[in-house]
Amino acid sequence: MKMQYFIQGGDFSAGGRASTEVKSIIKQFNISPDKIRRIAIALYEAEMNVVAHAFKGKMDVDLRPEYIRVVFLDEGPGIEDIDKAMEEGFSTASDEVRQMGFGAGMGLPNIKKNCDEMLLSSIPGKGTRLEIKVIF
Amino acid sequence: MVKMEKNLKQLVSELGLKCTAGEELLNRVPKGAYVSDLLSDVMGKAQENMLWITSQAHRNIIAVASLKELSAIIVVNGRDVEDDVLESAKTEGVVLLSSEMSSFETAGKLYCYLYEINTR
Numbered sequence: 392m393k394m395q396y397f398i399q400g401g402d403f404s405a406g407g408r409a410s411t412e413v414k415s416i417i418k419q420f421n422i423s424p425d426k427i428r429r430i431a432i433a434l435y436e437a438e439m440n441v442v443a444h445a446f447k448g449k450m451d452v453d454l455r456p457e458y459i460r461v462v463f464l465d466e467g468p469g470i471e472d473i474d475k476a477m478e479e480g481f482s483t484a485s486d487e488v489r490q491m492g493f494g495a496g497m498g499l500p501n502i503k504k505n506c507d508e509m510l511l512s513s514i515p516g517k518g519t520r521l522e523i524k525v526i527f
Numbered sequence: 528m529v530k531m532e533k534n535l536k537q538l539v540s541e542l543g544l545k546c547t548a549g550e551e552l553l554n555r556v557p558k559g560a561y562v563s564d565l566l567s568d569v570m571g572k573a574q575e576n577m578l579w580i581t582s583q584a585h586r587n588i589i590a591v592a593s594l595k596e597l598s599a600i601i602v603v604n605g606r607d608v609e610d611d612v613l614e615s616a617k618t619e620g621v622v623l624l625s626s627e628m629s630s631f632e633t634a635g636k637l638y639c640y641l642y643e644i645n646t647r
Contacts, residue, residue: 404611407590411619414594431594432570439566439587492583497567504571 394452398441400467403491406442409450410434413461417454422527429505430459430525436498437521441465443488445518456527458507463521470513477503477511532556533641535599535622542626542636544601548613549622557598559641562634566591573597580626580633584608586615593619601637603630 394416396409414431434450441448445467453460470476476483477499484494503509508524536553539546546553560578563569566587569579575596581588584606592600599622602608608623616623626633638644 404586406587407594411590411593428575428595435570435590435594436567491585491587492564492566492581493587495565495567497565497571501567501571 392452392454394454396450396452398438398445398448398450398463398465400442400444400446400448400465403442406439407435410438413452417459420454426525426527433502433505433523433525434461436501437461437463437523439493440498440521441467443484443493444468448518458524458526460522460524463523464518465520466518469515469517469519470511471515473511473513535624538637538640539624541640542633545625547602547608547623547625548616549599549620552620552622555598555622557641560601560634560637562630570595578637580630580637582606582630584612586612588612589615589619589621592616592621598622599624601626601633603628603633 398409410431413434417427441463445465448463448465451462475481479500480496482494482496488494506523507526510522513519534554534556557578558576560580561569561573562580564581564583569591573579573595576598578599578601579592579597580601580603582603584602588600589612601624603626605625605627
């Protein structure tokens, strides 16, 4: 089963819509609540990263009986130093975004903790690609 | 710790809170609470059925509470919650409570109440 969602950069009012929808869809399948929770956390963080940092992006969901794989592809500033970005507490979020309670530097570490495979690549000035996989 | 079997309705009346969304869901029984204004912190650390005490009142708290299946959000300092946030809470089945107290006082009173510590 495949699904695709568009994510608008900077649109915090719609933030979390795509991950919330995916969560309600996967809840209809026989997937353990713990896996569902982990997927929801990882997807939400990734979605909000696109909203907070990129101009626009899309989220491609590939749901199979054995696993779920989600690819986030965005157009935006990209990530200069991926190792640094993965560090807990590091964030390049603006003050405005931080005031809303985002930009704590916990998003990427949260994603890593809640998925089985995570692939992150970026071209600074172009965009970022994030692939997340959770095995059932 | 003492086992907690009080529902949100009892908690609202005991702590003098106001329910601003999700009145019909007050039979939920919360399991502990988490205090944070950082959304990723809540995403990472809060557990299902917890109460979430925060001073954030914008729309994104609803998605967090819904995804984490939290029992309710307690917005502190009597902060106004906009109509679109209340609407979103109703759609997502999120209970919104309002506290006139600060995070510290709300959490302190809640802790005593949930764990049956007599402060009187």
